[in-house]
Amino acid sequence: MGGTTEGSERTILILHNAFIVTMDPASRVFTDGAIVVAGDRIEAVGPSAQIIRDFSHLAAAESLVDLRSQFLLPGFVNTHVHTSQQLGRGIADDVDLMTWLHQRIWPYESNMTEKDSYLSTLLCGIELIRSGVTCFAEAGGQHVSGMARAVEELGLRACLTQSIMDTGDGLPGNWSSCSADYCIQSQKELYDKHHNTADGRIRVWFGLRQIMNATNELLLKTRDAAEELKTGIHMHVAEIPYENQLVMSTRKIDHGTVTYLEKIDLLRSNLLAAHSVWLNDAEIGFFSKANVKVSHCPASAMRMLGFARIKEMLEAGICVSLGTDGAPSNNRMSIVDEMYLASLINKGREAFMRGTTNPTAIPSETVLKMVTVNGAKSVLWDNEIGSLEVGKKADMIVVNPFSWTMVPLHDCISSLVYCMRTENIHSVMCNGQWIMKDHKILRVNEEEVISLAMDASVDLLKRAGISLPKRMNYL
Ligand SMILES: [Zn+2]
Known part of the structure; x- marks a missing residue:
């Protein structure tokens, strides 16, 4: 035997x-x-x-x-990673948020081919595996079929999500004409094609890039489609104060994104809310009551967004997990680094907020739980992993x-x-x-992936018309 x-x-x-x-x-x-x-x-x-x-x-x-x-x-679970952005590592360092988005990331993403997504995911996947990740939640990228092919080859487990937007200022031309119905239909097709493939390692989720790029129709149709297919929704939530201000003025609500999502009944246990930095007490209560999951990305938040109220969320019983975000907003796709940062940043925030130190905040047991048990819950897979x-x-x-x-x-x-x-x-x-x-x-040739990804990234930047200041340009 x-x-x-x-x-x-x-x-x-x-x-x-x-x-x-x-x-x-x-x-x-x-x-x-x-x-x-x-x-x-x-x-x-x-x-x-x-x-x-x-x-x-x-x-x-x-x-x-x-x-x-x-x-x-x-195995660790990285609950917010943009695999499609790996070829864009270093294209948007030390720039303000609007330059980051409008002049670097959107031109980069809107010029990606499916092969670019495939190579980008392979390169990102190698870094994820090297940091002990066995499962990740894609935050929303360009070509799910390219990602799926890479995930299958790498041997990883993943919840894949398309980047979905149907409105917004400054969107690249080839993105601006997507109706809500088209967005839902294309995701349903991806679900039919890839959900539960690769020996059950791949699942397909619905994506909402963020509220500023979603009409009401898209929000509601996404909520209902995810419910119908019994899958998750991955969305960037309450990232910057401007987002909350815009929601208050355009959607006639007394606070920001989370208050609005609660009003339209989008807060449910299948929502994975990335970042969630600018929440008030009532909104933390809404998340807790609805069992919304939060992906905390410490490095990316420090660079672009601010201090998330992680201690308060955990005390309210919210399931908080950890993510790296994408290579242009963190550079390091190492969940090991995020574990270290999660504890230190949230201890530091205590001192900053309260004027007194608190080294007991977010202890190591909690951090380890965030990348295992909570990660599994966040990707709705805790019956099998974590x-x-x-x-x-x-x-x-x-x-x-x-x-x-x-x-x-x-x-x-x-x-x-x-x-x-x-x-x-x-x-x-x-x-x-x-x-x-x-x-x-073991399952892909690392040296070959690095070489192909470097070539593809140069071509992609040329196609996208992204030119970095001379002092920054390596090639
Ligand atoms: Zn993100």
Whole structure:
């Protein structure tokens, strides 16, 4: 029976001698633990001695992997990333928001081909995998079919979303004529084509870029279409004060975007609200009551938006997860860096807001929960991912802490949040398959992707007519 379970052809893999942080409801940690992977799922979790005794006869010798006391964790979930923007890394650094959007990002995105989206997603996916991400929520990009092809090849899990706008000042010509009906129809077609493909690793969501680029008709039709197909909606929400001011003046409401979305019954448990920086107390209450999920992107918020009220949201019971945002607004697509920043920025905000320090704000346990359990809830996939539990999908990462970045080890959870670097991510498994092993990306040729992506980015910038000031221009 070596390598398969009795009566089935599922491959059995046993990872043992690991320090396992399960993130299960009891927050169990096994200091010398093992996990049995059968096919794409977790068959057993427990102390190494017990697992070896009960399961080793089912596994081939080469399927018994000694992790030599390394950490085994659930794969991280990045809940807000623009995979299509990876080729635009560095095109909009240190510019104001309107220049960022109108002169750099929209020309860039509106000139992308499906092949560009494919290469951009491959390049971004490599960085995601290297930071321990096994699942991500696309924030809204140009060519979902290009993204889907890349995700399938990389071996990742993803909720893919098209960037959707049907109104707005300064939109590129080829975008400005999309009606609400066309936006909904094109997304339904993408849903039919890609939802639940790649062995169930790909899901398709509805997108709303932001309220300033959505008519009322589009908002309501998106709400209803997502309900009908039982899928999620990914939207940028309350990013800047100007957005709230515009909503107040044009939609006749006494506060901003969230108040308006509550009024039209768009706040529901399938809404993933990215950023959500400018909310008042009542709006935090609306999110909590409706079980809206929030993707907090610390680096991007610091650069472009401001301090999100994360501590208050968590205290109100809101599910907050972490995202990197896109390469032109963060540059680093590392969820490991976001974990570190999330804790520090929100501790710093406490001192700034209250005039007194509070190092206990957003502790490491909370941050680790944000990128695992809360991430899974945010992408509506927590019945299958987010923790290492029997029956869940085998999405997990091996962290090697035995390097200058992490030793000595005392408190394992705080070490993972405050010390771990991307380089400590040793191996990554998604859906029972290794997609990175011993730091090597397995399913795509990393060097080839880098080379093709660099060429494609130069061509794209030329087509888009984006020219950076000479001192900034590398090529
Ligand atoms: Zn975004």
